Amino acid sequence: MAARSGGSSFVQPLHPPSPKSPPKYPDLYGKRRERAKVQMLEREISFLEEELKSVEGFQPASRYCKEVTDFVMANSDPLIQLKNQKSCGFWKWLCGLPCFNMACTSCCCNSGCCCYLKCPECWKCSLCDCSLCNCMSCKCCTSSDCIACKCSSCDCSSCNCGSCFSCCKVPKWQCCCRKMCCCNFQPPSCTNCCSCKWKCYCPKCPKLCNCFSCTKTCCNPCC
């Protein structure tokens, strides 16, 4: 309001601007959202009421605990062994511990080859199927974990070095890999090499008889 001119007159202060409020439109989106929430909750209420009724028909919880216990006890577990059963020691080898279990001598897991990670039958080593050993892929082992896995072809089943224990400085399982040739072992002298029963299967073995009188290159009649 403009002030009056001249004379001593009261000047009305100017009111601050007061824009009009927008018209009150109905908040449809908010209402629909609220209605949807209520519907969801009412649905949840009906589910809970159904569940409360169904609980009345349940057996005591011990019945279900019995089921769990019976199931667990009835099933064997490769990570848990029963009393008095021994492993073949394959895992012990794999983790750097030597296997001195004599029963393991015929087990392919004794090959020292880290490729055969699984040995599920090795609870009793004699049952281990050596033909499954696919050690040909051993070459890939470069990790320091595979300390003995440098064999190019590990023919586990044919290692018959009965004399390994006397010549090999390492356990027999490593000798199979032909890293340590038991041919360091000196063959006995024999008067008749044809009847010499000493055999060496190590490939590095020259298969020569040290008999003074023997002219054959191999004592083994099969060679």
Next chain:
Amino acid sequence: MSVAELKERHAAAIEAVNDLRERLKQRRQQLLDADGHKLHSFSLLYYLAGYARSLGRSQVTFGPTDLVCCRTLQGHTGKVYSLDWTPERDRIVSASQDGRLIVWNAQTSQKTHAIKLPCAWVMTCAFSPTGQSVACGGLDGMCSIFNLNSATDRDGNLPVSVTLNGHKGYVSCCQYVPDEDIHIITSSGDQTCVLWDITTGLRTTVFGGEFQSGHTADVLSVSINGTNSRVFVSGSCDGTARLWDTRVASRAMRTFQGHEGDVNTLKFFPDGNRFGTGSDDGTCRLFDIRNGHQLQVYYQQHGDKEVPLVTSIAFSISGRLLFAGYSNGDCYVWDTLLARVVLNLGSVKNSHENRISCLGLSADGSSLCTGSWDTNLKIWAFGGHRKVI
């Protein structure tokens, strides 16, 4: 009805829901008490353990060299977030913060594939039942499928075979439906789980979400029942686990309350009638799917220290052992029947140097693989003989 009236109804409905949940909890408690097997005043915590002890069950004991680290799989340059074994052969796929999937030969430690991902923010991976494909998902909101037999592109990368696009949030977990290479279930930050048909790339079914009854927060994990592949469970930031039937999308078959924090991980028990969970509240729990009973809580007191979160769990093949990875680097081996920690793989020789983020058991149950924020994976197996006293 006015908005004010709706809000009143909303408040009343919330009160009714809370009241019903409390009544349900008390009724379940009565069913546990009625048996007289409770060993402790907190019977809800020790129920299965109390029952097993009352039968004279002995605890599994481990010597220091019994469960040992047989392999360390080195190759990732970032945190390992997820891993999965193939059902057929001893191969493992792992996903890492470095934006790669690596497929490992578990026997030889060899890497057979190193897949550079289109989106580096991967959170989950899975092997298909035939071992021909791997799937992964993450912050891009998509699930990508790679055929391992495909030819690589000019840059030497394996191309994406199929992209499953439809989630409105990140993909937290994925698992192929057993015995099928064409169906996969994913869980997501958009509060839903989805069953996909990989051949068409389309969603077959959506579980939960805006117009259906389901989780009310991010879904973090799924586990499909090995004995009935139509049934799966999901775990969520809403603190619940839910049981779903893939034929019924409109609602969860059952909701499992109890946890006081996010349910980060869950796995079915080998018998298919129960499942285990792991949570931010530091506990693992065992639930029965047929009646909703919480049969056992697995929790170790930590004194005044901060309670470590459970990041991942797996059951041994018999169900006797529960492996649980924690945010502080621990990996407890629980005796599931007696609810006791029998070994901590986080404190043995060659253990991980950081949080264990994922773990999984091989198909034959003979080996456990753990993945960690220290960028490595480790394979553990039985190394000696053990007595059950």
